[in-house]
Amino acid sequence: MWIAVDNLWIMAVGYSGTPLIQKLGIKSTTFVRLIAQPDNYFDLIEIDISDQLCPAKKTPDLVHLFVTSQKEFESEMKKLKRLVEANSEIVIWVSWYKKSAGIATDVTEDVIRNYSLKNGLVDVKVCAVSELWSGLKLVVPLAKRK
Numbered sequence: 001m002w003i004a005v006d007n008l009w010i011m012a013v014g015y016s017g018t019p020l021i022q023k024l025g026i027k028s029t030t031f032v033r034l035i036a037q038p039d040n041y042f043d044l045i046e047i048d049i050s051d052q053l054c055p056a057k058k059t060p061d062l063v064h065l066f067v068t069s070q071k072e073f074e075s076e077m078k079k080l081k082r083l084v085e086a087n088s089e090i091v092i093w094v095s096w097y098k099k100s101a102g103i104a105t106d107v108t109e110d111v112i113r114n115y116s117l118k119n120g121l122v123d124v125k126v127c128a129v130s131e132l133w134s135g136l137k138l139v140v141p142l143a144k145r146k
Contacts, residue, residue: 021045023127024093024135026062028052033060033083034068035076042116044130059086064093066133070106084121088145092121092138100131112136120144 012096026032026045032053034041041064042048044142049132056058067073073094084090096107125137 007117019046020127020129021047022117023125024062024064025091025137026052030062031058031060033063035063035065036072037064038066038130038133055085059083062091062093064095064135066095067107068097068105070111073107073112077115077119081119084140088140090140092134093110094138095129095133095135096130098128098134109134109136112138 016051025044026049028085030052031128032049032055040080042050049102056146060083063083065073066079066129067076077094080092084092094112096109097103107136109123109126113136116121120140121138121140127135127137129135
């Protein structure tokens with residue numbers, strides 16, 4: 001199935017038939033920071049968003065963080081705290097290996113959720129990023145946004 005996103009035709013993939021870029025909420029005006037993304041990230045979202053990647057000194061609208069261990073997850077989330085403080089509307093997607101990927105990891109949806117709740121974020125959506133990766137969308141609760 002093909003659908004139109006930002007005047008582009010994209011093939012729908014995954015369980016829901018919705019293109020990944022649409023699931024993630026990446027629009028043509030979204031500034032994105034990618035952290036430890038797989039080499040085939042642009043293939044997964046089916047578009048090259050290089051021109052939307054946020055420079056290190058700017059605050060992105062959306063972060064997509066890929067982690068392989070709980071230690072890495074917690075370390076990266078501590079680094080992202082300043083971005084959340086700078087932009088309470090920020091969206092953080094955290095991706096980890098699915099159990100079905102057969103790759104050892106101590107990261108689970110519950111690990112991400114529990115850490116996030118203790119650190120002022122809530123999860124609002126989960127999605128399949130690829131055959132290997134799951135994703136959990138984290139945001140600042142509405143009542144705490146500036």
